[in-house]
Amino acid sequence: MAQPAAMPVGAASVAVRQASLREHNLALVLRHIATAARPPSRADLATITGLTRATVSALVDDLITGRLLSEVVRTPRSGAGRPALGLTLAGHGPVGLGLEINVDYLAAVLVDLPGAVRHRAVRRIDLRPVPPAEALALVAELITEAGTEADRQDLVLAGTALAVPGLVSATGVVRLAPNLGWRDVDVPALLGGHPMLSGRGLSVDNEANLAALGELHAGPPDSANFIYISGEVGIGAGIVLHGTLFRGARGWSGELGHVPVHPDGRPCRCGGLGCLEQYAGQEAILAGAGLTDGPTPLARLIEAAGRDEPTARRALVEAATALGVAIAGVINLLDVDTVVLGGVYAPLAGWLGPPVEAEIRRRVLTAAWSPVTVRPALLGGDGAAVGAAGSVVRTVLEQPARWLARPLR
Amino acid sequence: MAQPAAMPVGAASVAVRQASLREHNLALVLRHIATAARPPSRADLATITGLTRATVSALVDDLITGRLLSEVVRTPRSGAGRPALGLTLAGHGPVGLGLEINVDYLAAVLVDLPGAVRHRAVRRIDLRPVPPAEALALVAELITEAGTEADRQDLVLAGTALAVPGLVSATGVVRLAPNLGWRDVDVPALLGGHPMLSGRGLSVDNEANLAALGELHAGPPDSANFIYISGEVGIGAGIVLHGTLFRGARGWSGELGHVPVHPDGRPCRCGGLGCLEQYAGQEAILAGAGLTDGPTPLARLIEAAGRDEPTARRALVEAATALGVAIAGVINLLDVDTVVLGGVYAPLAGWLGPPVEAEIRRRVLTAAWSPVTVRPALLGGDGAAVGAAGSVVRTVLEQPARWLARPLR
Numbered sequence A, B: 001m002a003q004p005a006a007m008p009v010g011a012a013s014v015a016v017r018q019a020s021l022r023e024h025n026l027a028l029v030l031r032h033i034a035t036a037a038r039p040p041s042r043a044d045l046a047t048i049t050g051l052t053r054a055t056v057s058a059l060v061d062d063l064i065t066g067r068l069l070s071e072v073v074r075t076p077r078s079g080a081g082r083p084a085l086g087l088t089l090a091g092h093g094p095v096g097l098g099l100e101i102n103v104d105y106l107a108a109v110l111v112d113l114p115g116a117v118r119h120r121a122v123r124r125i126d127l128r129p130v131p132p133a134e135a136l137a138l139v140a141e142l143i144t145e146a147g148t149e150a151d152r153q154d155l156v157l158a159g160t161a162l163a164v165p166g167l168v169s170a171t172g173v174v175r176l177a178p179n180l181g182w183r184d185v186d187v188p189a190l191l192g193g194h195p196m197l198s199g200r201g202l203s204v205d206n207e208a209n210l211a212a213l214g215e216l217h218a219g220p221p222d223s224a225n226f227i228y229i230s231g232e233v234g235i236g237a238g239i240v241l242h243g244t245l246f247r248g249a250r251g252w253s254g255e256l257g258h259v260p261v262h263p264d265g266r267p268c269r270c271g272g273l274g275c276l277e278q279y280a281g282q283e284a285i286l287a288g289a290g291l292t293d294g295p296t297p298l299a300r301l302i303e304a305a306g307r308d309e310p311t312a313r314r315a316l317v318e319a320a321t322a323l324g325v326a327i328a329g330v331i332n333l334l335d336v337d338t339v340v341l342g343g344v345y346a347p348l349a350g351w352l353g354p355p356v357e358a359e360i361r362r363r364v365l366t367a368a369w370s371p372v373t374v375r376p377a378l379l380g381g382d383g384a385a386v387g388a389a390g391s392v393v394r395t396v397l398e399q400p401a402r403w404l405a406r407p408l409r
Helices: A018-035 A042-049 A053-065 A132-152 A187-191 A207-218 A282-288 A297-306 A310-334 A349-363 A380-398 A400-404 B018-035 B042-049 B053-065 B132-152 B187-191 B207-218 B282-288 B297-306 B310-334 B349-363 B380-398 B400-404
Strands: A069-073 A085-089 A094-101 A105-112 A117-124 A156-164 A173-177 A182-186 A202-206 A226-231 A235-241 A244-246 A338-343 A373-376 B069-073 B085-089 B094-101 B105-112 B117-124 B156-164 B173-177 B182-186 B202-206 B226-231 B235-241 B244-246 B338-343 B373-376
Touching: A018 A042, A018 A053, A018 A085, A018 A380, A018 A400, A042 A053, A042 A085, A053 A069, A053 A400, A094 A132, A094 A380, A105 A132, A105 A380, A117 A132, A117 A380, A132 A156, A132 A187, A156 A187, A156 A207, A156 A380, A173 A187, A182 A187, A187 A202, A202 A207, A202 A380, A207 A226, A207 A235, A207 A244, A207 A338, A207 A380, A226 A310, A226 A380, A235 A310, A282 A297, A282 A310, A297 A310, A310 A349, A310 B310, A338 A349, A338 A380, A349 A373, A380 A400, B018 B042, B018 B053, B018 B085, B018 B380, B018 B400, B042 B053, B042 B085, B053 B069, B053 B400, B094 B132, B094 B207, B094 B380, B105 B132, B105 B380, B117 B132, B117 B380, B132 B156, B132 B187, B156 B187, B156 B207, B156 B380, B173 B187, B182 B187, B187 B202, B202 B207, B202 B380, B207 B226, B207 B235, B207 B244, B207 B338, B207 B380, B226 B310, B226 B380, B235 B310, B282 B297, B282 B310, B297 B310, B310 B349, B338 B349, B338 B380, B349 B373, B380 B400
Parallel strands: A094 A156, A156 A202, A226 A338, A338 A373, B094 B156, B156 B202, B226 B338, B338 B373
Antiparallel strands: A069 A085, A094 A105, A105 A117, A173 A182, A226 A235, A235 A244, B069 B085, B094 B105, B105 B117, B173 B182, B226 B235, B235 B244
16 A cells, blocks of 8 residues: 655556556656755655665766756865765756747747746737748747757757747637637747757647636745736737636636626627727827827836826726726635736836735625735746746746657657 | 556645555546446456555455445346456445535435435425524435434435534534624534444535536536536535636535625615615525415526516516626636536526526627537535535545444444
């Protein structure tokens, strides 16, 4: 009946075979190192995991050879003893490529195993008039650039995740992205042939979901229940409950932008009336502030709000009030304790926060004794791309054996 | 490494000790019998579970002695052979007592192990002017009556669950029930001393949550993702996702009645404006139909709607439209595929359904390729009480060893 101490057995692994023991233990060692407060030594790891020191050393050697771990001198040399070597995640090994297609920009980032952003590129472009194949050709350019940059830094591309502002099927087909005008766009078919992607895996997901995942891993350890709101031209939400992304019954949860806030109000691109997007989306805010023409409207909005320009401030209050109405509905339904303002909402959080909080106080039944925190996203404007890259990196951390067994290129 | 075939090991049971093996196997045998298409024999159970026939027989004997199983003759005697005996859940053993306090009625039901309702009592009374202690004294009368009825039928009260239209703490304190005017009512302290409850356990939960659980177990096996909407004076929701009741981060999910549908609309008892309750709650419907005075207004509403009386029909369409707006928001957020209309909505579902469906088609982004079913609740108006009783019964089925070890009374 006894289990080897180092191998946690989950419901999905009732019949764990001996052959997979090494896989489990590699991941276990890596997990301890990733979450340790200071770089543990091999001896520390043996104590923590209950594995023998010889086993730990063999696993650690494999992980170092595979460029997943680095050894660092942990304590300064004092007297004649050897310095203790601590183990940390390697910054010179695999990186995840995170891509984002949004309505008015494209983004690409490389994130390494310790979580540092090693490369970042953003292209401002209005993609609404651009056909999907052409938009994906622009994405392919970003991939080439990122791949070249990874080579230059001697990093290894572990995989790619693409964030899109729409509904994505399990096979990566964008079923609907209303603000892009996309419908049934088979992204893996159009992009998967890129030489830097082939064989490395390409996943496609909703941008708010990926940003929420990024926020979950970047955020404080107690941020287990929150709604991440991605304010762009469209408005999406990633819902994290008990530390897990909630995808809904069919994977299409979080369409906050189409929650009705004024049932008989403005028509929406989706065919509905009075959707939140029409009151709190980026374009509604800019139109309200009289900033639809000219370059860098968002920067000008922030500047105008900063100097208390009445039209800009009023536009932000109006948007935030609509946002607060929708958020109050979400909290009444889902009982989350934190609202994370992401996308363009992040730099506007100082102005959007108070009216949102006022609506929550006014409309959430439990608000009096169960306070709700409203805060800007930690990852900023390219949170979806960073979250996408992070999702690739976490796959490597969770399945190191797979990484070690990859065909070398 | 091998696990005994009959003991599924979950994440929570890594270090299962030999002593708990019997508990696991008792529950396992009971689960197979509860879900079997026809009453299995002891030999069938040995084959299914992989346990020896001697072990199965010992477990089954204990379960029969404990009044959890009955033996039935499965095939007619043919020729000289002994008849095969099949095993079914016992209808003469434990029953769960389900209670409901709502704004204008109290209900009590007894449900047995196979799920049959063995006793049912409903008292119509407007509880708004009644202080909580007095309301609970009326509930105590229902408990006494149900206990007497259980004795008369030679059933054993296994435990009690109480459904309330409000927010309940983990310890059973009703933190807030706006339509009852209750705040911080310690139900276990006020009710737990009842002689028929002492030592048997009393749990308190939100009525929509309990009704949703009842619906989950009464419904078709594929009903894994739905929102159960409890239409009463207030409106609550029980959210079932992947076959599990979703309670929210702090246990206070599902406050659908306070989702804003007209942000600047009618003031609500909760302090908000334009809450769904003000447009689709029972009182809003009856007021719209001009049926606030006189007895049995709901029956008169159904009768008026049945003969196409224009005021009644218009009131129902208006309520259903508001309900549909709020439901569209829920589906956009949570991506559930089924909406169950419960409480007073169940008998009105024929009139409420089509406008609700129209709002879903109009406002849910995925509605075009991902149809949503709107249907009346299977359990009818006392679904919360039946669900409450069912929750007690399921505890017995999941932990039969605890039941068998109870002190006999």
